[in-house]
Amino acid sequence: MDFRAWLRRVNRNRVLFPIAALALLVVVASSLSPHFLTPMNIKNVLSQVSIIAILAAGEACVILTGGIDLSVGAVLAIGGSITAVLMKWAGVAIPWAILGGLTAGALAGALNGLMVAWVRIPSFIATLAMMAVARGGTLVLTNGRPVSGFLKSFRALAGYAGPLPILFLVTFGVYVLWQVSLSHTRFGRYVYAVGGNETGARFVGVNVRRVKLLVFTLAGLCAALGGIMLDARLNAAYPTAGEGYELDAIAAAVLGGVSLSGGVGSLVGTFFGALVMTVLGNILNLLKVGAFYQYIAKGLILAVAAVSLSRGVRFAK
Amino acid sequence: MAPDVRPWVKMRGIHKWFGGVHALRGVDFSVRRGEVVGLIGDNGAGKSTLIKILSGVFPPDKGEILIEGRRVRFRSPKDAKEHGIETVYQELALVDNLDVPANIFLGREPALVGGGSLLALLHKGRMVREARALLARLKVNIGDLGALAGELSGGQRQTVAIARALYTEPKLLIMDEPTAALAVQEARKVLDLVRNLKERDIGVVFISHTLQEVFAVADRIVILRKGEKVGDFPVEELTVDDAVKLMVGGD
Numbered sequence: 001m002d003f004r005a006w007l008r009r010v011n012r013n014r015v016l017f018p019i020a021a022l023a024l025l026v027v028v029a030s031s032l033s034p035h036f037l038t039p040m041n042i043k044n045v046l047s048q049v050s051i052i053a054i055l056a057a058g059e060a061c062v063i064l065t066g067g068i069d070l071s072v073g074a075v076l077a078i079g080g081s082i083t084a085v086l087m088k089w090a091g092v093a094i095p096w097a098i099l100g101g102l103t104a105g106a107l108a109g110a111l112n113g114l115m116v117a118w119v120r121i122p123s124f125i126a127t128l129a130m131m132a133v134a135r136g137g138t139l140v141l142t143n144g145r146p147v148s149g150f151l152k153s154f155r156a157l158a159g160y161a162g163p164l165p166i167l168f169l170v171t172f173g174v175y176v177l178w179q180v181s182l183s184h185t186r187f188g189r190y191v192y193a194v195g196g197n198e199t200g201a202r203f204v205g206v207n208v209r210r211v212k213l214l215v216f217t218l219a220g221l222c223a224a225l226g227g228i229m230l231d232a233r234l235n236a237a238y239p240t241a242g243e244g245y246e247l248d249a250i251a252a253a254v255l256g257g258v259s260l261s262g263g264v265g266s267l268v269g270t271f272f273g274a275l276v277m278t279v280l281g282n283i284l285n286l287l288k289v290g291a292f293y294q295y296i297a298k299g300l301i302l303a304v305a306a307v308s309l310s311r312g313v314r315f316a317k
Numbered sequence: 318m319a320p321d322v323r324p325w326v327k328m329r330g331i332h333k334w335f336g337g338v339h340a341l342r343g344v345d346f347s348v349r350r351g352e353v354v355g356l357i358g359d360n361g362a363g364k365s366t367l368i369k370i371l372s373g374v375f376p377p378d379k380g381e382i383l384i385e386g387r388r389v390r391f392r393s394p395k396d397a398k399e400h401g402i403e404t405v406y407q408e409l410a411l412v413d414n415l416d417v418p419a420n421i422f423l424g425r426e427p428a429l430v431g432g433g434s435l436l437a438l439l440h441k442g443r444m445v446r447e448a449r450a451l452l453a454r455l456k457v458n459i460g461d462l463g464a465l466a467g468e469l470s471g472g473q474r475q476t477v478a479i480a481r482a483l484y485t486e487p488k489l490l491i492m493d494e495p496t497a498a499l500a501v502q503e504a505r506k507v508l509d510l511v512r513n514l515k516e517r518d519i520g521v522v523f524i525s526h527t528l529q530e531v532f533a534v535a536d537r538i539v540i541l542r543k544g545e546k547v548g549d550f551p552v553e554e555l556t557v558d559d560a561v562k563l564m565v566g567g568d
């Protein structure tokens with residue numbers, strides 16, 4: 001095999017672009033600011049990326065099947081606030097409170113999956129509805145006020161294991177597990193098959209509905225996990241937590257090479273995509289660009305990435 | 318071996334509506350083991366609809382299917398496969414973003430652990446080995462098995478699709494326009510393959526718009542027009558001209 005064919009094979013799921021983009025950003029950032037490559041800032045970037053990356057993992061998998069999940073930010077909030085309320089107001093032990101939050105996230109995701117796969121509502125509508133319901137549910141549950149001040153043992157989640165943030169290790173573990181399932185399990189293969197040719201996959205007996213249900217459920221579970229991680233990091237659950245995070249999650253996946261038409265991409269790429277988004281935010285902060293402009297910048301990046309990366313993935317038909 | 322004269326599979330009084338379109342109007346259809354049945358008819362006559370019912374894609378709105386005299390009901394293509402009916406589809410044979418072994422084993426992947434569950438670990442090595450052996454048995458040369466289906470030529474894609482259908486040694490193979498996208502040379506390979514199946518006692522339903530191909534390979538020809546069966550002849554008793562007349566109607 002010649003070099004170009006080999007390169008194409010390696011880049012089949014388009015991991016090279018986000019890696020190159022990250023390398024470039026790191027060079028730019030470290031020349032802009034001497035603070036960028038300090039251990040302090042690196043640790044900061046790693047804890048920041050953890051939460052976006054957790055959401056992006058679920059999002060990427062949904063997009064791989066050809067869908068989209070707009071509810072991950074709101075499901076983050078409801079998962080995080082349920083865990084917080086269980087701990088603070090109901091006096092439930094930490095593991096059970098975490099389990100409660102995760103269960104709520106998985107249920108919300110499963111509802112998305114049912115709406116999409118059984119009722120056949122387009123995923124952007126079904127998850128938009130879930131976004132509103134989950135956000136409203138969070139506000140009702142918390143009376144619209146933050147729930148704050150958790151036990152030290154819970155906040156320890158946002159601490160460090162040696163030099164590395166525990167949140168980052170959690171996220172990294174989730175990614176390793178998930179990439180292995182995508183590459184080596186039947187579930188992973190079906191995710192790509194459903195995204196590549198849903199009807200064809202159904203015709204050979206793939207249970208497309210179950211694959212979609214599982215994918216959306218996992219996305220909800222990841223979002224709730226992100227919410228619990230954010231609780232630990234901020235020592236509070238804000239009812240507005242995660243607003244706009246669906247944008248970051250989708251952008252991370254798309255920058256990471258996940259094709260919006262489904263079937264192409266990987267979690268490795270998505271991880272680097274999430275790093276690109278985070279480092280970019282970091283650079284904009286270092287440049288003292290205000291939060292409002294950062295929103296605009298992120299939107300533009302998503303649009304540009306979606307346009308430029310959707311080229312060149314056409315298969316011979 | 319004396320040919321078994323009873324049909325292996327029999328469809329009786331099949332009706333299908335798509336909204337207001339009455340796509341099949343009480344069609345009877347049967348295939349014996351080792352028999353090649355050519356199914357012909359104009360565009361929209363209902364050929365694809367009929368074989369999709371036979372392969373479990375959707376149920377008939379009326380009518381029944383019998384295998385070896387026993388009534389069966391297919392809720393999915395998987396049900397039909399379990400009864401030994403495999404299909405090569407006209408339009409959506411392969412998943413373009415998966416490689417050749419992944420396509421051949423899609424829906425029935427061998428597992429290292431976990432059996433048939435969704436979370437089973439795939440036995441990738443075995444899929445590659447068996448895919449290579451299967452293609453060799455069928456004398457099909459794909460070259461690089463790691464290529465994605467979307468990177469293959471039309472002929473290669475079709476042979477992969479057929480190989481996939483033959484992997485389980487089905488009793489009946491349904492082919493909906495398997496030669497439509499192929500050059501003459503490649504189409505001939507498909508026809509050879511069909512004759513080969515006959516020797517192995519596999520029944521075949523063969524749909525094609527090229528009547529010469531159908532006459533060259535079929536034992537019996539069934540003609541549909543506007544959802545109705547208008548002819549069912551042993552190939553010796555039918556001429557191409559008569560077939561065309563029956564297809565388009567208006568004698």
Ligand SMILES: Nc1ncnc2c1ncn2[C@@H]1O[C@H](COP(=O)(O)OP(=O)(O)O)[C@@H](O)[C@H]1O
Binds near residue numbers: 366
């Ligand atoms: N999924 C479907 N939805 C609606 N109408 C359909 C569908 N499939 C087939 N039809 C209609 O049923 C009729 C028969 O189609 P088909 O079986 O594809 O014919 P053929 O394969 O003989 O060309 C046509 O009028 C076609 O438009």
Ligand SMILES: [Mg+2]
Binds near residue numbers: 365493
């Ligand atoms: Mg047809």
